[in-house]
Amino acid sequence: MGNAKLEVLGFEVPISLFSAYHDDGFVQDVYEHTRNLNRFYGTSPNIVLQEIVDKTFKDKVKGSCRVGRGILRKHVHIYYLDLGNDYENIEIRAHEETHALSKFGRLDLLENALRAEQGVDISLDSLDPEIVACLGELYALNKRHLFPHGISRDGVNINRIKASRLYHQKKMQEPAP
Numbered sequence: 001m002g003n004a005k006l007e008v009l010g011f012e013v014p015i016s017l018f019s020a021y022h023d024d025g026f027v028q029d030v031y032e033h034t035r036n037l038n039r040f041y042g043t044s045p046n047i048v049l050q051e052i053v054d055k056t057f058k059d060k061v062k063g064s065c066r067v068g069r070g071i072l073r074k075h076v077h078i079y080y081l082d083l084g085n086d087y088e089n090i091e092i093r094a095h096e097e098t099h100a101l102s103k104f105g106r107l108d109l110l111e112n113a114l115r116a117e118q119g120v121d122i123s124l125d126s127l128d129p130e131i132v133a134c135l136g137e138l139y140a141l142n143k144r145h146l147f148p149h150g151i152s153r154d155g156v157n158i159n160r161i162k163a164s165r166l167y168h169q170k171k172m173q174e175p176a177p
């Protein structure tokens with residue numbers, strides 16, 4: 001067993017010997033990094049197809065979480081652009097870390113932290129993975145008292161809006177004084 005350190009979420013996740021976590025950090029171009037990883041781990045028809053999709057959205061993609069299959073282990077990689085400010089950098093990194101957490105099968109850690117630290121009681125397992133990743137963003141931002149303003153440079157992000165609505169719906173009432 002080792003630990004995967006998810007820096008922005010602040011979780012140390014115990015992972016099996018057959019898994020590895022790689023935070024590749026800032027990259028110049030998310031799509032190119034994905035392509036390099038795919039070359040390294042080997043391509044399959046699915047990957048080639050995914051690359052076509054990614055290329056189409058090349059300018060919109062700010063980060064990614066990919067799993068590469070090694071001979072013995074599965075390698076979970078996250079990587080993201082430097083967006084030039086703490087707010088967005090925390091947001092995108094928390095998003096990708098949450099995808100990684102999900103790939104390690106440990107969304108319970110986020111679920112517990114949301115409940116214990118922020119009074120938000122949400123069951124994550126049945127939600128769309130993109131909404132879960134946006135809840136990870138909200139967790140990381142609120143943890144730092146960076147209050148999500150819901151505005152992003154590419155305008156409306158529907159998953160973020162859904163996550164934010166859910167976050168506020170599920171926030172337990174403050175106990176009466």
Ligand SMILES: [Zn+2]
Nearest residue numbers: 095099130133
């Ligand atoms: Zn995502």
